[in-house]
Amino acid sequence: MGIEKHRNILDYTLLSLLRRKFKNIGIILVFTFVIFIVGSILFLSYSFKREAYLILKGSPEIVVHRMMAGRHELTLLSYMKDIIEIPGVSKVEPRYWGYYYDSMTKANYTILSMGETVMKTSRLLKGRLPEINEKNSAAIGKGVARARFIDIGNVFSLQSADGSQMVFNIVGIFETDSELMTADLIVLSESDFKRLVKMPEGMATDLAIYVYNETEALTVARKIRERFPDSRPILRDEIIRTYDAVFGWRSGLVLTLFIGALAAFIILAWDKATGLSAEEKQEIGILKAIGWETSDILEMKFWEGLVISLTSFLPGIILAYLHVFFFGASLFAPALKGWSVIYPEYRLAPFINFYQVATLMAITVIPYIASTIIPSWKASITEPDIVMRG
């Protein structure tokens, strides 16, 4: 059997679809919308996870917090000397960071002192970072610059813990691409940071621990915990897992918001699956009576399902791609990015998990085709003489 037969059946299918223009356009619109929503969520949450993962890859294998009464407490620098002696530890570095509530813009900033971690993420900086001991200089995130209407060369002030105003020159601004992590960031020199928050000498916010062999991180963390029972070592892998869970949870939340669209789609598919209209049944009878085989009718219905579902799937997934990677997922990014005055505004690097796309295709296109074929199969196995009887 040659290809012409299949071409002829496909031709007729397309012709047949055009007859029920409005109904089919309606199905395509709902189907496209569902794919667009689910696709956007998949793209967005996967990109967030990838972005966070890539950034965290450069961060230390272990971060050590000190705990008191179950809460995060400043860590003693004296711990460093003991920790560096643990076999496998390559470097220990104090980190100074915290949050600053700006009552003027009603926003929370993340303040951070210069150190190894900042250097590693500085690839996307416009201008430069402040030197380790440079006074009254700062690099800020785009979100902060927007909130305060400031740019490189301007000055801005923050209120220190003792109530005095500290003025900073802006020497650098983090660029858009890395805004996921840097939108609300203010990077200061170590001495300025300490002055701003009035941090006591001999203390740091936490300690960054680097190990020679990543697989030994867990053992090193255990040893730190043994030596300093008030410490809480956090592994990088744990942070990555937490990001996964948080974005996964938020994706679920957004998906819940669009449950109405999903329900509409399921009802539509169910409606198709549970029966054909009298007109459709009669058409199948006519085709059989004039010489179509059951397999020809099933092939026609297969093409019909494939045409409708692919016509919906492809634009849906392309729109989702544009929405997420060109328009910053403007529809539901607020829910996925976080709840803050300063929303990161950035263009995500287009990471696509093809496994996820294939899964989305499998759970939408295949059931739709099945819901088109099954009722037709039921109708087409009946004897065609039914059309002889009106």
Add this chain to the structure above:
Amino acid sequence: MSTEIIIETANTTKIFNKEKPDEVIAVNDVSIKINRGDFVVFKGPSGSGKTTLLSMIGCMTRPTSGSIYVKGKDVSHLPERFMTMIRRNTFGFIFQQFHLIKGVSVCENVMLPLYPTDIKPSKLRKKAEEILHNLGMEGRKDFPVQRLSGGEQQRTTIARALINDPDIILADEPTAHLDTNLSEEFLSIMRGLQQEGKTILIATHDPLVYEKDYINLIIEMRDGRVKNIIGKQ
């Protein structure tokens, strides 16, 4: 006229809902023979079994018992696939309700029976246009069928029945929805096809049809049985 038997039924019976309270014996022990080139009319009131017999002859349904031979081959016990093949290659159907596919053009409707074959679309279209031309429908070939008059719809179904160049044309109550002029026109087309060598089988209770002198076999039916056979050769 050739004497080759093209259709033969042997003790053919069709029972609907067998062994159920609503059992109906639609065709009861019918044995007939039809020669190639015959113009046959199955005559009888409604419920006499003529449509069921026509369906069985046209391989649309199988008899409950007995056999049906088309061109000498027993078709009553063939698998669906082969029955479909015989239906597509041997018969052209004209239904009482026309049964055209709405929303599709006249030409596409005519082409329908041969879509699931390997014929090239351009060749198929040309063939359909030729048949429509012969039936005086060339000006209507791109019309959606629902905009046609009754007579034009009838001619479209005739064209569709002829697209596969069948040996046998089956028509069920073809004049039921036509006025006298259109009925005469239909019969003259059928007469022309018979003269080209096709075998025509019509189920009807319209005297306008069975009173025509060129009809050479009238099979009168009642209550599923053949009551009378009148040969006019």
